[in-house]
Each structure stands twice: as structure tokens, then as C-alpha cells.
Amino acid sequence: METALAEAPLPSPGGGEEALQPPIAPVHRSPEDLVAKAIAPVKPEFLLPPPLLRPHQSSTTCGGGSSNAKSHGESEIRISAVVKEKKSKRQLKRERRKEQKSALHICPVVAKTKNINACKYHGNCRFSHDLDAFLAQKPEDLEGNCPFLNVEEVCPYGIACRFSGSHKDGASETLNSKKKSSEINGLSKDVQKLLWKNKISFPRADAQLKLLGLLGKKNSKTIQDQEEGCPAVVANGSQTLETDNGGDVGYEVRDSVENLPATCMEENCSDDASGYDNIKTFKKAKNQDNVKSSSAPEGCVARTGSKDILMANFCAPETDSSFKLNAREKKIIDFRGKLYLAPLTTVGNLPFRRVCKVLGADITCGEMAMCTNLLQGQASEWALLRRHSSEDLFGIQICGAYPDTIAHTVDLIDRECVVDFIDINMGCPIDIVVNKGAGSCLLTKPMRMKGIIQATYGTVDTPLTVKVRTGYFEGKNRIDSIISDVSQWGASAITIHGRTRQQRYSKLADWDYIYQCARKAPDTLHVLGNGDIFSYTDWNRHISDCPEISTCMIARGALIKPWLFTEIKEQRHWDISSNERLNMLKDFVHFGLEHWGSDTKGVETTRHFLLEWLSYTHRYIPVGLLDVIPQRLNWRPPSYFGRDDLETLMASESAADWIWISEMLLGKVPAGFTFAPKHKSNAYDRAENG
Structure with a gap:
């Protein structure tokens, strides 16, 4: 999409016409000293005077130094904390x-x-x-x-x-x-309504949970009734719909009908209204196979037609979606040597993944989706599972606390979506996730990890992967003790982030421990490393130091410079120009308008996610400005200016400058517009972190 840039002048590298105090002779440090202190060794000719010498610097710049927000005129927008009146849900x-x-x-x-x-x-x-x-x-x-x-x-x-x-x-x-359409994996309205009313059952998941002894009492009785051919439990002479929405957090969403196949139970709904097979078809197939549902035979699995329809409309090579592999013929994905874009919350959206695919990413994965929200039919959560036709090797990442919740989710996803693998997040450090027993909390509960992996493996034929951290508390790594068990439980790959939950994103990733785990892993388990990969030399070093590692997952490095995939494939440090970076932003805007829409709401949604991405990209320091290359992920950049005005603007830490860049591509922001980045890593030493 051709987009004209705003004609407003870019800020001058030195910060405008501000009157400066007499300069003080700066203390010159050698590049080696700067690197030792984790300060980026920017060439002296590109350094700006210290912020204290610039009294008229705009107060909206965060960290001083690389832009003049007041020169923007009407574009200047300050971030202000406004106390909003608390309103009731009804209001x-x-x-x-x-x-x-x-x-x-x-x-x-x-x-x-x-x-x-x-x-x-x-x-x-x-x-x-x-x-x-x-x-x-x-x-x-x-x-x-x-x-x-x-x-x-x-x-x-x-x-x-x-x-x-x-x-x-x-x-x-x-x-x-x-x-x-070039996107698939959307949730149909019919299925969403059934989820709202708790009128979808999960026969394959419940059969596997029963086999493992992980099924609740009500669901165990349900499986028995289903095997006996009883369509619903009869209580007090009438048919009843039972739910279990209270009690244990692990049973937040239950089948409201007695575990019949995923079939529309509305009286006035036609048999194929939601794409599900009707009850008679299910019983007929069951009788033909002459087996019990506890063994989860193919004839007992009620399949949706929506997945086949989506596959037919998907702009990818045609496949026979009706063909079903048995448990011993699961698809195997070879991760070795492939460039894997990590699932990234908020910024790892579909338009961003498309940009990374253009730049050389081989494997992509959707943002982390919460199982309880998916089972409740939340449209915003199902949107995280959307897949573009350019994503030829695509997986989804889900997060849950209990085996039944996750098994039900993958059962539903297998019917409704087309994915190449399913990743279970067992390493998310966010408080709201951990406090519910999910994410990193599972690292302290290995038996629950076992139940989750085994239940998921036995429910679907899609390859299963897990993502973990080295442990929960610093100094108490534990993944090496269960690395062999993870393979036996059913996972085909494990991604190890080289930090504990307590460390969050502070300190450097412990790659020596990742190597230790990879060497202990069985040959059938792919081990993927994750943490602090920011150049092709980082990639080469980890792959060569430990050949047992199949590949490395790239996360924050891709957020800051998505052309990292190109650098790895071409084995070079790309001194990318500001115009080339701007063209990537244009591509993102074009992909965003296709994904979120070209009306006012779609434009502002695209702007919001563009700003979230810009809150990362400003951390990149151009190769031509450094005395030592490549840049390290933990380096703190000094105040500097670029080789042209656009490069200076892109290095700004000011949210006002990010908004100005968005106005170049998407026009003026609405009146009263404000923006604050969503991602702010919690401090390492907080009490709840241990």
C-alpha cells in the first residue's frame, strides 16, 4: 500500500535550537570499559551532550535524549495518568x-x-x-x-x-x-453460542482423562452413561443439564450436557447447523466400530465440518483433512536448523508474524491463549489462533492450570482449527497467570505437568510441544531432572528459556544449563534454546557449542530487529538504513489494515499495535554507529543521534515520537489520544517473585 509521509520536518539531531550551557569536557571511556558496564559503545561523534546540559529538553522524553518532542507542534501528546470514575458493569x-x-x-x-x-x-x-x-x-x-x-x-x-x-x-x-480469504482458524458464531451455553462435549478428551484417572466424578459418570448409549442423565424423571462451574479452579468450564459428542443440543437447531455430526450419525459410527469410547476410537470422535471448510478456503496446498492419523502415526516436525519466531504476547500478532515471514522466519506460533477463555468462547482469545496462508509451519500456544481444562481445549481446537503443532506454556512468569496455577507455577508441580502432557497427547494427533523456564526460584533449576520424563509423557519438543521465573527478564540467560538439559534429553525429544539471541553470531555459537540443541527460539531479538532472521540466513550484520526500517513499518500497517480492518476502528487498532511494536524497536542501535559489533541485548544505549533525521527519530525513547511515526503512516491521531506501553517487566526483587 502506498502511503504518503507527513510533510512535517523531522527533529534535528541535536534537539532543535535549544540554548545549551557551556559544555563540559566529557569523560571518554574505551569501548571495552563501556561493554564491561553493559553500556553500548556508540562512536563519540554520534553522542549527544548529557541531559543535564540541556535544560530546555522536552519533559515528554523518557530517558533523555534523542528527540525534541516539542518541535512536533500539534503532534505533541503527553502521557498523563487520569483517574477515571469507577462505573458499574450495567452503566x-x-x-x-x-x-x-x-x-x-x-x-x-x-x-x-x-x-x-x-x-x-x-x-x-x-x-x-x-x-x-x-x-x-x-x-x-x-x-x-x-x-x-x-x-x-x-x-x-x-x-x-x-x-x-x-x-x-x-x-x-x-x-x-x-x-x-488468506486467514483461517476463525470461530464460527454457531460454535461460539454453544460454548456460551456450555453445550459442547469433549468425548476424546474425557475418554483420555478417564483412562489416566484425571476425570472428575460427574464426568466419570457421564462417560459411563455415554458408553451405555444414554443421551442424557435422567434425574427425577426428567432430562437435566448438569454443570460444574464452582469449586476447584480446574473445573471452571464443564460440559453442560452429559458428554455427548460435540453436537448442537438446541431443539430448534438443525443437525448440521454448527457443522457437527448429529447424534444418530455418532451412534451409527460407534456401533460399526463395536468398541467403547474409553479407548477413543476414530468412529467415536464427532468431527466438525468447519475445519474441513476452513481448510478448503485456506490459500495453502490442499490436504485431505478427513484423513486421521492414529496415535502411533502422529506427524513429526523436524525443528532442527529452522528459525523459530517465539509466541510473543501483544506484539506477536498476525501482521507482525507476516513481517517476520517475509524476513526469513521458518516457524511461527500464535500468541499465548488462556484455555478457560477459549472454552468460554471469547472472540478476542480465539483471534489469537488466527493463521495466515504465508505461515506454512504454524503452531498455537495455550496456557492452563489443570489437565481437564487443557485437554478439553485441545479437543476443541483440533476440531475447529488447522495447526501444525500445539505448544503448552509452562513458563509464563506473569503474576495473574501464576496465581491461577498456570505458567511457571507448574514448574513446582511435576505430577500436574505429567497429567497435562499425557492428557493432551492422548486427546489429539497434533504434535505437542512445551515451553518452560529453568525453574521457579533462582539457584533451583529443575528441568534437567524431568527432561527424560517429558519425552515419555508425550511431548515431541521442549523449549527451555534460560531464566527462572524469579529472574523474569533480568540477568543473562543461562545457556550452560540449557546445554546440560539438551545433553540429558533422549534422541526422540527436540530441545530448543531461548534467551538473548540478538545476532547471527549468537545463533552460531549456541548451535556449535551444543549440537544436541535442535534450534533456537528468537523472542525479544525479533521484536527489536525482525530482520534478525535475514541476518542469520545470510550470515551478516545488516547495517539497515532508516528508510528500509520505515518500509517494514509500512508493510506492518498494510498487513494490519487487512487483518483489523480499514475503517476507523481498524485504523486505530493498527495504530495501537504499531505503537506497542515501536516501544521495542527504538532499542536498536544501528551497526554503523557502534565501535563494537554486534549489539548485545542487555546493553543500555547512551543518548545519541543517527545518521539522518529519520534514524534519530526512530531511536527516540519518547512515546510522543512513536505517535508521530504512526501519524506518518496512519494520519493524525484522534483528539485526546494517549499511549503507554503495555509491556513493563516486573522488578526482579519483588516479594511475590520469591
């Missing part, structure tokens, strides 16, 4: 509905057709049908072409599109055929 819902009825939110059908009578809900529609009022308040169109011109016959956002000026009349006549 928030009422305000949300009132806002939807305003001219800000035009009905999508009306916007696409420009016909107020096209909406089937008419006066009962929750959105506005006032076209004139909507057009009167609609922001100016952005420069460039609509991202959907080459994807759809007609832009799905119609007049609401921020590029509506580029729409052509009779576009459907100029295109021979409508191109297929």
Missing part, C-alpha cells in the same frame, strides 16, 4: 449501547450498500442508519489505496473505509473472481 453496558447508536457507528450493512433499507433488523438494529450524520463526522480519508482492492470484489467496509476515495465504481466488474 458501562448502557453507555456502550448508547455510543453504538450514535453516528460514530454506522451499520456495517448500510455502510457497505449505502442503502438504509438493506439491514434486515431495520429499526431494531443496534447501530446507526443515519448516513448523512456518519459522513458529517467521519475523519478525512487517508492517502493511499484500500487494502481490500485486490482481496475482495467490494470493500467490506464500504463508505466507512478510511480509503473510500480509492474505491472504484463497479469494482466487481473489473475483477474476474473473488479471491479466497
